[in-house]
Amino acid sequence: MTLPTQYNAEDVESKWYQYWMDKGYFRSTPDEREPYTIVIPPPNVTGVLHMGHMLNNTVQDVLIRKARLEGKNACWVPGTDHASIATEAKVVKLLREKGIKKSDLSREEFLKYAFEWKDKYGGLILEQLKMLGASCDWERTRFTMEEKLSDSVIKAFVDLHKKGLLYRGLRMTNWDPAAQTVLSNEEVIHSQENSKLYHVRYRIEGTEDDWVTIATTRPETILADAAVAIHPDDERYTHLKGKKVIIPMVNRVVPIIFDKYVKMDFGTGALKVTPAHDMNDYDIGQRHNLEVIDMLHDNGRLKGPFYVGMDREDARKQIAKDLKFQGHIVKIENYSNSVGRSERTNAVVEPKLTKQWFLKMEGLSATALEAVENGPVDFLPEHMLNTYRNWLKPENVRDWCISRQLWWGQQIPAWYLKEDKEQIFVAETPEEALLQAQEKLSNPELTIEDLEREEDVVDTWFSSWLWPMSVFDAFEDSKEMQYYYPTNVLVTGWDIMYLWVARMVMAGYEWAPGLLGEDLAKEKGVHPFKHVYFTGMVRDNMGRKMSKSLGNSPDSLALIKKYGADGVRYGILSAAAAGGDVIFDAPFVDKTKTAIQNKSDLCNTGSKFSNKLWNALRMIKGLEVIEKPANERIANVNAFAIKWLENEYNKTLDSVEKSFESLRLSEAVKTLYNFVWGDFCSWYLEMIKPDYLKPIDRATLDTTIDFFEKIMTLLHPFMPFITEEIWAHLRENRAEGDDCTVSTWPTAEAFDEQFLYKTSLLKDLVGSIRNARDKGQLPKKELLELLVKDTEAAHTFLAENGLKETIEKIAFLKNFDYTTEDQHEGAAFISGTEQYYLLFEQKVDVAAERKKLEGELKQKRGFVMGIEKKLSNERFVNGAPAKVIEMERKKLADGKAKIQLLIDSLDKLK
RNA sequence: GGGUGAUUAGCUCAGCUGGUUCAGAGCAUCUCGCUUACACCGAGAGGGUCGGGGGUUCGAAUCCCUCAUCACCCACCA
Numbered sequence: 010m011t012l013p014t015q016y017n018a019e020d021v022e023s024k025w026y027q028y029w030m031d032k033g034y035f036r037s038t039p040d041e042r043e044p045y046t047i048v049i050p051p052p053n054v055t056g057v058l059h060m061g062h063m064l065n066n067t068v069q070d071v072l073i074r075k076a077r078l079e080g081k082n083a084c085w086v087p088g089t090d091h092a093s094i095a096t097e098a099k100v101v102k103l104l105r106e107k108g109i110k111k112s113d114l115s116r117e118e119f120l121k122y123a124f125e126w127k128d129k130y131g132g133l134i135l136e137q138l139k140m141l142g143a144s145c146d147w148e149r150t151r152f153t154m155e156e157k158l159s160d161s162v163i164k165a166f167v168d169l170h171k172k173g174l175l176y177r178g179l180r181m182t183n184w185d186p187a188a189q190t191v192l193s194n195e196e197v198i199h200s201q202e203n204s205k206l207y208h209v210r211y212r213i214e215g216t217e218d219d220w221v222t223i224a225t226t227r228p229e230t231i232l233a234d235a236a237v238a239i240h241p242d243d244e245r246y247t248h249l250k251g252k253k254v255i256i257p258m259v260n261r262v263v264p265i266i267f268d269k270y271v272k273m274d275f276g277t278g279a280l281k282v283t284p285a286h287d288m289n290d291y292d293i294g295q296r297h298n299l300e301v302i303d304m305l306h307d308n309g310r311l312k313g314p315f316y317v318g319m320d321r322e323d324a325r326k327q328i329a330k331d332l333k334f335q336g337h338i339v340k341i342e343n344y345s346n347s348v349g350r351s352e353r354t355n356a357v358v359e360p361k362l363t364k365q366w367f368l369k370m371e372g373l374s375a376t377a378l379e380a381v382e383n384g385p386v387d388f389l390p391e392h393m394l395n396t397y398r399n400w401l402k403p404e405n406v407r408d409w410c411i412s413r414q415l416w417w418g419q420q421i422p423a424w425y426l427k428e429d430k431e432q433i434f435v436a437e438t439p440e441e442a443l444l445q446a447q448e449k450l451s452n453p454e455l456t457i458e459d460l461e462r463e464e465d466v467v468d469t470w471f472s473s474w475l476w477p478m479s480v481f482d483a484f485e486d487s488k489e490m491q492y493y494y495p496t497n498v499l500v501t502g503w504d505i506m507y508l509w510v511a512r513m514v515m516a517g518y519e520w521a522p523g524l525l526g527e528d529l530a531k532e533k534g535v536h537p538f539k540h541v542y543f544t545g546m547v548r549d550n551m552g553r554k555m556s557k558s559l560g561n562s563p564d565s566l567a568l569i570k571k572y573g574a575d576g577v578r579y580g581i582l583s584a585a586a587a588g589g590d591v592i593f594d595a596p597f598v599d600k601t602k603t604a605i606q607n608k609s610d611l612c613n614t615g616s617k618f619s620n621k622l623w624n625a626l627r628m629i630k631g632l633e634v635i636e637k638p639a640n641e642r643i644a645n646v647n648a649f650a651i652k653w654l655e656n657e658y659n660k661t662l663d664s665v666e667k668s669f670e671s672l673r674l675s676e677a678v679k680t681l682y683n684f685v686w687g688d689f690c691s692w693y694l695e696m697i698k699p700d701y702l703k704p705i706d707r708a709t710l711d712t713t714i715d716f717f718e719k720i721m722t723l724l725h726p727f728m729p730f731i732t733e734e735i736w737a738h739l740r741e742n743r744a745e746g747d748d749c750t751v752s753t754w755p756t757a758e759a760f761d762e763q764f765l766y767k768t769s770l771l772k773d774l775v776g777s778i779r780n781a782r783d784k785g786q787l788p789k790k791e792l793l794e795l796l797v798k799d800t801e802a803a804h805t806f807l808a809e810n811g812l813k814e815t816i817e818k819i820a821f822l823k824n825f826d827y828t829t830e831d832q833h834e835g836a837a838f839i840s841g842t843e844q845y846y847l848l849f850e851q852k853v854d855v856a857a858e859r860k861k862l863e864g865e866l867k868q869k870r871g872f873v874m875g876i877e878k879k880l881s882n883e884r885f886v887n888g889a890p891a892k893v894i895e896m897e898r899k900k901l902a903d904g905k906a907k908i909q910l911l912i913d914s915l916d917k918l919k
Numbered sequence: 920g921g922g923u924g925a926u927u928a929g930c931u932c933a934g935c936u937g938g939u940u941c942a943g944a945g946c947a948u949c950u951c952g953c954u955u956a957c958a959c960c961g962a963g964a965g966g967g968u969c970g971g972g973g974g975u976u977c978g979a980a981u982c983c984c985u986c987a988u989c990a991c992c993c994a995c996c997a
Contacts (some may be wrong), residue, residue, distance in 0.1 A: 014957070016957095194994095199995090224997050225997055226996095226997065227997085238997095272996090275996080281997070290997090344997095346996055395922075396923060396993090398922095399992090400992095405993080503992090583944095583945085584931080584932075610946080611945075611946090613946090614945060614946080616959075618959095619959090621956095621957065621959080623957080627956045627957075628956030664940090671935070673935080676934090676935095679933080682944095682945095683944080690957090694956080698956085701954095701955045702955080779962055779963065780962090782962085783951065786951080789951095789961090879977080883977085884978095885978070887977075888976085888978085889938070892938090893938050893939095893978090896938080900939090
């Protein structure tokens with residue numbers, strides 16, 4: 010069998026995923042093993058895979074694959090979120106393109122269309138996750154609006170209502186005129202926009218020509234003004250106390266009021282108050298009993314009395330003209346202010362007084378804070394706790410507005426008495442609601458016809474916060490919940506820390522105790538996850554978030570096609586320390602910007618790494634085998650190489666484990682990269698590689714394959730495809746089920762630091778020899794003679810079994826011996842603390858060599874002086890631990906020895 | 920206004936509990952090599968007073984203070 014020189018990720022990857030699926034390797038059912046659970050942060054059902062998902066899901070896959078290799082019952086639950094506003098907006102748009110208006114459809118008809126559309130196009134992202142290698146248990150795929158999950162939502166709602174945590178109230182809310190629904194604060198994105206500040210004068214009632222001038226960015230709302238407000242300490246306006254003003258256009262007379270909210274130094278110091286269309290004005294209105302005049306329809310068009318049916322933005326321009334015509338405009342300034350837009354529809358959000366359902370957050374948020382601050386939930390990176398704390402502080406917490414005026418979502422299980430809408434009955438079914446009504450109103454004659462159901466649905470997050478429980482069918486006495494809950498780790502972006510993470514914690518504490526039962530809750534805990542791993546945001550090279558509207562997100566699938574999923578996974582992981590933002594250079598973003606292309610390409614490093622692994626395999630597979638090593642010399646070298654790799658391997662494994670413990674995945678993958686490329690390929694394989702066309706002995710080859718196999722297991726969580734491919738090639742005739750994906754994670758064994766120090770000296774020496782060859786312009790493989798000054802230390806160093814032969818082999822020496830004489834031909838150099846001579850027929854460039862040695866000497870002297878100073882400092886000697894002092898002493902001794910060698914060398918170079 | 924981070928090699932970034940992984944990696948640059956696993960490669964080299972200043976300490980890239988610059992989040996903006 011011949012293997013191609015280049016690894017072809019695309020061909021290899023396509024076959025393995027199906028293979029794993031066929032074998033059912035990702036399937037998890039409760040058993041006696043320890044569970045390791047992750048629930049996916051459900052992407053929008055309409056979403057497509059972007060860089061953020063790739064980072065997020067690669068991290069999850071690494072963790073879940075590692076757990077699987079460790080023999081745990083690894084369960085990664087996938088699924089999608091119904092994303093009510095975004096999806097409904099999309100469906101509405103699609104229907105409009107077909108000429109169907111939402112308003113012409115009944116709720117049932119609309120939902121039918123929506124579900125059809127979801128079934129047809131939704132969940133594409135899950136298929137894309139498979140391309141990435143995500144080892145989810147696909148048989149567990151859930152959807153937040155499927156029947157069972159919706160049932161959980163209803164149950165949770167009813168339960169909260171029973172506990173008295175839900176209420177319905179008239180509040181100023183964020184209104185999205187495009188989607189025609191209320192939004193939570195989190196769904197409103199504020200940004201600075203250019204607008205105009207209109208200075209408009211209002212005539213004071215009872216005067217001919219006395220005016221007060223206000224400043225506003227929204228002159229159209231003048232029609233709904235209820236007062237003009239002044240700061241009570243503003244001396245410019247004290248004469249207006251008790252006066253009234255006449256509002257232009259509508260000629261309504263409204264009072265001048267005094268309120269400390271007004272800033273004296275802003276604008277004119279006089280503020281028009283429009284309680285119906287501004288959050289703060291509403292508050293002022295409450296304080297002063299002002300009339301609330303709503304002049305906008307739900308779609309953002311004007312009710313009147315002027316500009317009827319005109320959109321608010323058009324009306325603004327028109328009224329500005331009209332006010333100017335009537336002499337009310339004093340001036341118009343350019344102005345930059347913050348404008349809130351709907352995250353989902355990008356429409357400018359209107360503050361609007363609406364009746365909504367709210368969830369009391371006081372107790373819930375305190376619990377959520379406590380669970381992380383002093384409880385069982387860890388954040389990574391830790392400092393995220395500060396942000397979390399800041400958001401959950403009592404003064405920053407507001408009740409959660411959970412109703413939405415949409416159809417795509419769970420309809421709120423509340424029924425109103427048709428005759429008196431203030432009579433509300435919350436129940437899981439209409440029958441129960443009716444019973445409640447009959448009882449409460451002491452009227453057994455009531456029928457279901459007398460009730461009508463609340464039209465609104467709940468906020469999407471009201472289903473998401475149940476996700477870690479609802480995916481295990483928690484609300485129906487679930488063995489799965491009892492086994493898998495709490496989940497081990499949640500991997501998500503910090504941008505939804507409050508929106509989602511905090512709320513899942515609340516939900517966990519609210520319901521898990523009841524669902525798990527007292528004993529189990531006590532034993533396992535009720536928190537939804539133990540660790541939260543916050544990934545950073547993936548940004549482009551201008552620091553901007555990747556977003557569809559900017560078009561700065563690279564095409565994920567194109568990346569996978571180009572570099573292979575393994576390459577992309579490597580790239581994105583090695584770039585992302587937990588919590589740190591990732592600047593991801595996107596080669597496909599904008600070909601006109603060379604700056605982007607010039608930058609590093611981490612995925613390419615990953616795909617090169619795949620190729621390196623592949624070729625290491627090719628080398629091993631290409632070897633001829635004999636039973637015994639050809640001679641003792643080869644046997645010694647091989648023994649040394651194996652001993653070295655074994656130690657280096659255990660050290661690496663130890664370090665990788667430590668990185669995993671603290672979830673430092675980028676560190677783990679880099680450690681493995683360095684070990685594989687450096688120690689395994691560059692050193693070990695070169696040591697055991699037989700001469701051209703010579704065979705290798707079976708024992709060495711077998712050991713090498715053992716190592717290679719173990720390395721594949723270690724690397725598997727990061728690069729699942731190539732490791733499985735190599736695994737398959739490494740041994741012929743593997744048993745059924747002997748696959749890398751389900752192999753056994755090795756345990757770290759002790760390693761010998763002392764020995765590894767020797768090997769580092771070896772590396773240094775070999776490097777020096779190569780450097781000397783380089784300078785002497787000698788061919789790499791010409792066999793040379795190396796002499797070392799005969800000292801005790803040199804003997805100790807070379808006494809290590811096989812070390813000398815190994816140096817001879819990889820540095821291409823025909824002879825390596827001791828000498829007492831100084832040598833004058835070839836190159837002289839110092840490695841470690843020894844003086845070496847590499848002999849060849851060429852005079853050294855004396856001047857250049859002297860210069861180099863002098864430089865080295867100067868540096869060494871400075872170094873030694875520093876240590877001497879340190880050691881003569883009594884406070885250091887008394888204060889520092891013995892180990893450190895000992896180390897310093899050794900450094901000093903070695904430094905002094907080296908200085909002597911340098912001086913000797915310089916003397917001889919004269 | 921409240922909060923959080925960042926500043927280390929030309930670029931992108933690691934660097935955990937202060938001390939042998941302490942000044943690192945990848946990319947880029949330079950020199951030499953198409954060598955028999957790999958030119959997606961190999962061998963070697965250059966390059967940083969760790970943003971400035973102060974402090975704590977025997978010892979600081981690491982802890983504290985301060986200044987500067989740059990991000991981001993929350994609140995708010997007539």
